[in-house]
Amino acid sequence: MIPFHVKNRQDFYGGLLFVAFGVFGVYFGRSYALGTIIRMGPGYLPIVLSYALIVIGAYISIKAIRFGESTIEQYRWRPIILVLGSIVIFAFFIVKFGLVLSIFLVTFVSSFGTRQARWMGSVILGIFMAVLSTFLFIYLLGLPIQVWPR
Amino acid sequence: MTDIFNSLALGFSAVTTPSNLLFCLIGALIGTLIGVLPGIGPVATIAMLLPITFGLKPLSALIMLAGIYYGAAYGGSTTSILVNLPGEASSVVTCIDGYRMAQQGRAGAALAIAALGSFFAGCVSTLLIALFGPFLASFSQRFSSPEYFSLMVLGLISAIVLAHGSVIKAVAMILLGLFLSLIGTDVNTGVARYTFGIPELTDGLGFVPIAMGLFGLSEIILNLEKGQERMIVSSKIRGLWPTRKDFKESWAAVVRGTFLGSVLGVLPGGGAVISSFASYTLEKRLAKDPSRFGKGAIEGVAGPESANNAGSQTSFIPLLTLGLPSNAVMALMMGAMIIQGIAPGPGVMQEHPDLFWGMVASMWIGNLMLVIINLPLIGLWVWLLRVPYRFLFPAILVFCCIGVYSLNNSPAEVLIMVIFGLLGYVFAKTGCEGAPLLLGFILGPLMEENLRRAMLISRGDPMVFLNRPISAVLLVMSAVLLFLVIFPTVRKKREEAFQE
Numbered sequence: 001m002i003p004f005h006v007k008n009r010q011d012f013y014g015g016l017l018f019v020a021f022g023v024f025g026v027y028f029g030r031s032y033a034l035g036t037i038i039r040m041g042p043g044y045l046p047i048v049l050s051y052a053l054i055v056i057g058a059y060i061s062i063k064a065i066r067f068g069e070s071t072i073e074q075y076r077w078r079p080i081i082l083v084l085g086s087i088v089i090f091a092f093f094i095v096k097f098g099l100v101l102s103i104f105l106v107t108f109v110s111s112f113g114t115r116q117a118r119w120m121g122s123v124i125l126g127i128f129m130a131v132l133s134t135f136l137f138i139y140l141l142g143l144p145i146q147v148w149p150r
Numbered sequence: 151m152t153d154i155f156n157s158l159a160l161g162f163s164a165v166t167t168p169s170n171l172l173f174c175l176i177g178a179l180i181g182t183l184i185g186v187l188p189g190i191g192p193v194a195t196i197a198m199l200l201p202i203t204f205g206l207k208p209l210s211a212l213i214m215l216a217g218i219y220y221g222a223a224y225g226g227s228t229t230s231i232l233v234n235l236p237g238e239a240s241s242v243v244t245c246i247d248g249y250r251m252a253q254q255g256r257a258g259a260a261l262a263i264a265a266l267g268s269f270f271a272g273c274v275s276t277l278l279i280a281l282f283g284p285f286l287a288s289f290s291q292r293f294s295s296p297e298y299f300s301l302m303v304l305g306l307i308s309a310i311v312l313a314h315g316s317v318i319k320a321v322a323m324i325l326l327g328l329f330l331s332l333i334g335t336d337v338n339t340g341v342a343r344y345t346f347g348i349p350e351l352t353d354g355l356g357f358v359p360i361a362m363g364l365f366g367l368s369e370i371i372l373n374l375e376k377g378q379e380r381m382i383v384s385s386k387i388r389g390l391w392p393t394r395k396d397f398k399e400s401w402a403a404v405v406r407g408t409f410l411g412s413v414l415g416v417l418p419g420g421g422a423v424i425s426s427f428a429s430y431t432l433e434k435r436l437a438k439d440p441s442r443f444g445k446g447a448i449e450g451v452a453g454p455e456s457a458n459n460a461g462s463q464t465s466f467i468p469l470l471t472l473g474l475p476s477n478a479v480m481a482l483m484m485g486a487m488i489i490q491g492i493a494p495g496p497g498v499m500q501e502h503p504d505l506f507w508g509m510v511a512s513m514w515i516g517n518l519m520l521v522i523i524n525l526p527l528i529g530l531w532v533w534l535l536r537v538p539y540r541f542l543f544p545a546i547l548v549f550c551c552i553g554v555y556s557l558n559n560s561p562a563e564v565l566i567m568v569i570f571g572l573l574g575y576v577f578a579k580t581g582c583e584g585a586p587l588l589l590g591f592i593l594g595p596l597m598e599e600n601l602r603r604a605m606l607i608s609r610g611d612p613m614v615f616l617n618r619p620i621s622a623v624l625l626v627m628s629a630v631l632l633f634l635v636i637f638p639t640v641r642k643k644r645e646e647a648f649q650e
Contacts, residue, residue: 032341078374143552
């Protein structure tokens with residue numbers, strides 16, 4: 001991905017991440033009034049912090065090319081997508097379809113984040129969690145959440 | 151002195167209502183539970199349970215949340231000793247000698263010493279809070295904006311010094327946390343910053359979704375990635391009571407651990423984790439025969455376990471007296487207080503004496519409960535460990551979802567949690583720690599407000615921070631700390647300390 005050899009890969013990518021946040025901050029913060037040091041405007045601190053992030057991030061990355069030693073551990077898409085995906089499903093389902101169905105889906109989908117999951121087991125776990133959380137959060141704690149699809 | 155006893159009496163009378171005792175027990179039990187279970191820590195748990203506490207009275211809510219924190223320090227030791235699995239980072243070092251003791255058939259002694267040492271530490275640190283709390287609070291009443299700003303600088307710098315791993319990355323994480331805290335409507339001008347027209351962002355990012363994403367979700371993904379199921383070693387526990395020799399060998403370690411933990415807990419960035427590591431190092435240095443360590447030395451259990459409990463409790467001191475959270479858990483406690491309508495800081499003791507002293511008293515009661523309850527319940531905790539992670543993590547996810555959603559019934563906050571879950575995962579892969587970010591995020595708005603106000607007072611003269619004595623001392627301390635970290639020899643020492 002990068003045309004040169006990086007010794008400290010963790011720091012290199014970490015630094016780039018900070019630079020990215022800094023650039024984001026400067027770019028989208030460009031319209032906020034800076035003000036003066038006596039009367040700081042809304043943009044003063046965000047811009048200062050963004051530039052600081054860029055400088056520090058760049059320093060971390062550049063230093064990482066030559067110094068230190070680390071690699072990014074192997075990552076696997078399966079748990080990332082299924083765990084985060086199941087919660088995204090929850091976010092889009094909860095208002096319209098209610099707690100029971102949303103919880104079932106979170107449990108069912110996320111359980112496949114590991115390879116040991118079996119269809120039947122996941123269905124049962126999903127039903128169990130849906131019942132448990134409805135009992136716990138709706139009947140016991142009385143949270144004002146839609147239970148069934150509307 | 152009589153003042154303190156009167157105040158403590160007030161605290162005990164506030165706590166010893168049936169419902170408060172119940173919440174203390176619930177908190178301590180949940181804390182022990184998550185302490186036992188690897189893969190979920192006190193930060194994520196407190197974030198998860200926070201929404202549930204909104205309906206409670208402030209004191210009940212804080213008692214329960216505090217119980218989770220020190221309960222976790224207790225529970226973490228159980229699994230470290232019995233199955234060589236630290237349930238909590240604060241009990242990692244306990245594995246070294248604790249598990250060895252269990253293998254030698256001395257599990258009972260190790261567990262009992264850990265519990266008794268923790269209880270002793272809990273008693274001492276409760277007293278310390280009672281003694282030093284009022285003093286610090288009255289001292290900090292002289293603070294105005296410049297002092298508060300400098301104090302927070304000191305807090306953040308110490309968080310950097312005491313953080314594991316790279317110093318410069320910790321600095322960057324704090325800056326990022328500060329930056330994220332600025333998202334939302336600017337208090338002074340009403341300008342919406344970085345909201346992109348999304349209505350949910352006008353009030354700023356919530357710290358619950360951030361904490362849950364950074365510490366809860368990313369942890370789950372990382373655990374799944376490693377993919378190994380826990381194995382349970384079933385070792386019979388024989389004879390719970392330590393021998394006379396065990397006591398003789400460990401009492402000094404308990405006292406030293408308590409002292410060390412109490413001091414490190416107060417420091418910003420400190421708390422349970424660093425206290426236990428420091429205590430282990432200290433015990434090994436002081437031992438006549440250091441080679442015993444790693445082979446079942448009881449001091450290696452007694453010291454760290456006392457230290458982590460002392461540290462987890464004294465870290466309440468800066469929060470309750472200065473309004474300065476010293477670690478991620480305290481940042482969450484601060485959030486809980488703010489949501490309950492209590493401004494953390496020196497005012498707490500005067501405006502809500504029952505709350506302050508009630509919390510102090512609840513810690514002592516909670517510790518007592520933990521000692522009494524935990525030893526008989528060890529069997530149950532070990533049995534719980536047999537629940538495979540593949541059933542556990544979907545349940546944790548469900549609690550995260552409902553926890554965040556129930557804050558404001560807002561799906562957007564659930565999505566924010568997802569984003570921070572992903573970010574937390576990337577941070578973990580790049581070796582960046584989440585705790586400094588959360589500290590920066592919590593302190594950000596306060597720092598901005600105090601900085602702006604200080605600049606207004608002084609008409610833009612930055613010397614205001616140095617002309618005022620208290621502020622100057624705080625800043626000099628920050629500078630010295632920062633210098634020490636950057637200075638190579640000290641840095642090497644620090645790395646050594648973390649290595650061990």
